[in-house]
Amino acid sequence: MKPLLIALALILAAPLPAHAHPSQPRDLRELAQRHGIKIGSAVDVAALRAEADYRKVLNREFNHVTAENAMKWESVEPQRGVYTWADADAVVENARRNRQQVRGHTLLWHNQLPAWLTSGVADGSIGAAELRSILRDHITTQVGRYKGKIRAWDVVNEVVEEDGTLRRSIWLTHLGPGYIADAFRWAHRADPRAKLFINDYNLEWNQPKIETTLSIVKDLQAEGVPIHGVGFQGHLGIQYDYPGDWANVMRRFADLGLEIAITELDVRMVLPVTPDKLATQADYYRRALTDCVSVRACEEMTLWGYTDRHSWVPGWFEGEGSACVMDENLAPKPAYHALLTVPRQRR
Ligand code: XIL
Numbered sequence: 001m002k003p004l005l006i007a008l009a010l011i012l013a014a015p016l017p018a019h020a021h022p023s024q025p026r027d028l029r030e031l032a033q034r035h036g037i038k039i040g041s042a043v044d045v046a047a048l049r050a051e052a053d054y055r056k057v058l059n060r061e062f063n064h065v066t067a068e069n070a071m072k073w074e075s076v077e078p079q080r081g082v083y084t085w086a087d088a089d090a091v092v093e094n095a096r097r098n099r100q101q102v103r104g105h106t107l108l109w110h111n112q113l114p115a116w117l118t119s120g121v122a123d124g125s126i127g128a129a130e131l132r133s134i135l136r137d138h139i140t141t142q143v144g145r146y147k148g149k150i151r152a153w154d155v156v157n158e159v160v161e162e163d164g165t166l167r168r169s170i171w172l173t174h175l176g177p178g179y180i181a182d183a184f185r186w187a188h189r190a191d192p193r194a195k196l197f198i199n200d201y202n203l204e205w206n207q208p209k210i211e212t213t214l215s216i217v218k219d220l221q222a223e224g225v226p227i228h229g230v231g232f233q234g235h236l237g238i239q240y241d242y243p244g245d246w247a248n249v250m251r252r253f254a255d256l257g258l259e260i261a262i263t264e265l266d267v268r269m270v271l272p273v274t275p276d277k278l279a280t281q282a283d284y285y286r287r288a289l290t291d292c293v294s295v296r297a298c299e300e301m302t303l304w305g306y307t308d309r310h311s312w313v314p315g316w317f318e319g320e321g322s323a324c325v326m327d328e329n330l331a332p333k334p335a336y337h338a339l340l341t342v343p344r345q346r347r
Contacts, residue, residue, distance in 0.1 A: 040064030040302030106154040110169035143190035154199040164208025188226040199231035204243035231263035254297035264304040268323035282338035296347040
């Protein structure tokens with residue numbers, strides 16, 4: 001054997017020095033790095049401004065963020081033609097200072113639309129042609145404002161019903177199904193480098209929704225419409241089975257060439273909290289990350305808030321809560337520790 005090869009053989013045979021053993025990551029940033037993915041959180045802008053501890057933990061733990069509400073249409077244009085960017089800007093600026101990439105959420109949805117828009121459509125003062133140009137202007141303006149600063153946009157959010165039909169929103173009703181392709185084309189024109197996503201809930205397991213979303217993607221691709229990813233919101237609850245087929249569902253979208261993201265992960269429970277429920281919750285979080293890292297195309301896992309101090313769950317699901325990985329005092333729960341144990345996968 002050549003001396004070089006002998007040396008190499010010796011090096012490979014020798015036990016690793018202690019510090020080189022794959023040890024557990026210390027926090028979520030290290031975890032993200034270990035897996036080569038982004039780990040994000042939704043950001044509550046009021047808390048970001050007012051709570052130093054919230055800000056500190058957010059910026060320590062996460063390398064990706066999504067504005068929880070600040071980029072929604074009602075937030076950025078509460079009155080027609082009057083734009084209020086301060087909150088959205090604050091999220092983007094804080095992210096830049098803390099080396100976090102940003103998911104833009106969301107350009108087109110049926111909820112949290114400004115009242116001037118919904119009432120104008122309802123009373124007929126905004127007709128179909130005008131609605132279409134309002135939507136185009138909205139997408140062009142918002143995407144343009146953050147050009148180069150948003151890694152990925154949730155272009156359309158929740159456009160499929162549970163039964164697999166297209167959601168009967170003002171968009172479908174007044175513009176027809178072509179609004180989806182239009183939204184992606186307009187967004188792409190405004191920032192050609194941003195990754196453009198279709199995002200939905202229950203897409204982890206709901207078969208009709210999965211099939212329809214897959215066919216929307218295929219149709220868009222066949223027409224040459226720029227679509228780059230699919231977002232699984234991932235609003236789970238331990239009173240339901242874990243969506244055990246999730247990784248396979250991810251793979252079906254990945255096979256179409258899409259990037260995969262878990263965009264709004266949380267795992268709620270019926271209160272009161274018990275140690276058993278926290279252990280089950282920890283397992284759901286662990287499985288979600290495991291599913292993501294088992295699919296090469298899954299590049300981001302974002303939590304819909306990281307602390308129970310600021311979670312949408314108690315306000316939206318009666319009698320439920322404790323859905324996040326840290327408690328009200330920002331103390332890590334079993335779910336946090338469970339995430340850190342997920343082994344690296346060869347992808
Ligand atoms: C929620 C926010 O968390 C709440 O603060 C707000 O009152 C309502 O919207 N799917 C989505 C998110 O895409 O935008 C929603 O966020 C949660 C469900």
